[in-house]
Amino acid sequence: MTVANHQPSPLTAATAPTGNGPVGAVGPALAVLLVVVGAAGVREGLITAGMAGGSPLLPGLLDTADRALTDHAAPSGAIAILAGLWLVVTALRPRVRRTFALRARTGVFASRRDVARIASDAAAGVSGVLHARSTVSRRRVTTTVDTLGSDPGPADEVQQVITDRLRRLTSEPAVRVRTRPARPGADGRIA
Known part of the structure; x- marks a missing residue:
């Protein structure tokens, strides 16, 4: 009677652990900004529907932003484009090997x-x-x-x-x- 000699197969190599990378700081900051914008939208919606008291802030903010953007459209657009490109490049950079x-x-x-x-x-x-x-x-x-x-x-x-x-x-x-x-x-x- 022969006994089969079964050797366990070797484990595959693990991948290198990595850190969060640069997007780790940008993601939470954008999440907080999105929560603030969402909360402001809910407040404005409740006031407009008459379900909450107070005066809407959004029309005044939009008028102010419209005047500021009209006066400074080219620099504001350039800054927005550069900020967007920076966020895209940051998100696509490789994660940090530690x-x-x-x-x-x-x-x-x-x-x-x-x-x-x-x-x-x-x-x-x-x-x-x-x-x-x-x-x-x-x-x-x-x-x-x-x-x-x-x-x-x-x-x-x-x-x-x-x-x-x-x-x-x-x-x-x-x-x-x-x-x-x-x-x-x-x-x-x-x-």
């Missing part, structure tokens, strides 16, 4: 904060480094290290260690290292 893909078959990603922690941890392990802080953009990792003395010697070693640690990323960012000599605190100890 992660780095790792070399893996299943789609593993590291956030910018994770990459900064990895770089800072790698730099802190180099002898002569007292403290390390890293910032990460899509293309660059910048690590600032506090060193003993004024010798910037560990900078090359720190850069090599960080570069080696980040080789697991599919698109390796450039590594930049800044060194600063540690300053003694008020109590004379090096912080």
Whole structure:
């Protein structure tokens, strides 16, 4: 009797997580504007139908807008066209990628904060480094290290260690290292 050896099929790679992108701020602003215009329309409709008291504001606003647009039609139209084009371009821009893909078959990603922690941890392990802080953009990792003395010697070693640690990323960012000599605190100890 033979037993079939069934291996589970590998998982398909996950897609890169993305942020909201630039339309994330425009959408809510336009939604609030639409709610305000809708509420004003309902108010005007209720007053016109005699179901609510008060005087309609819409005719006065439309007359004022008509006079302003008549006096400044060309600049107003140009501004409206530019604003509309800006909104269309903003809506069509790609979403922001906030992660780095790792070399893996299943789609593993590291956030910018994770990459900064990895770089800072790698730099802190180099002898002569007292403290390390890293910032990460899509293309660059910048690590600032506090060193003993004024010798910037560990900078090359720190850069090599960080570069080696980040080789697991599919698109390796450039590594930049800044060194600063540690300053003694008020109590004379090096912080």
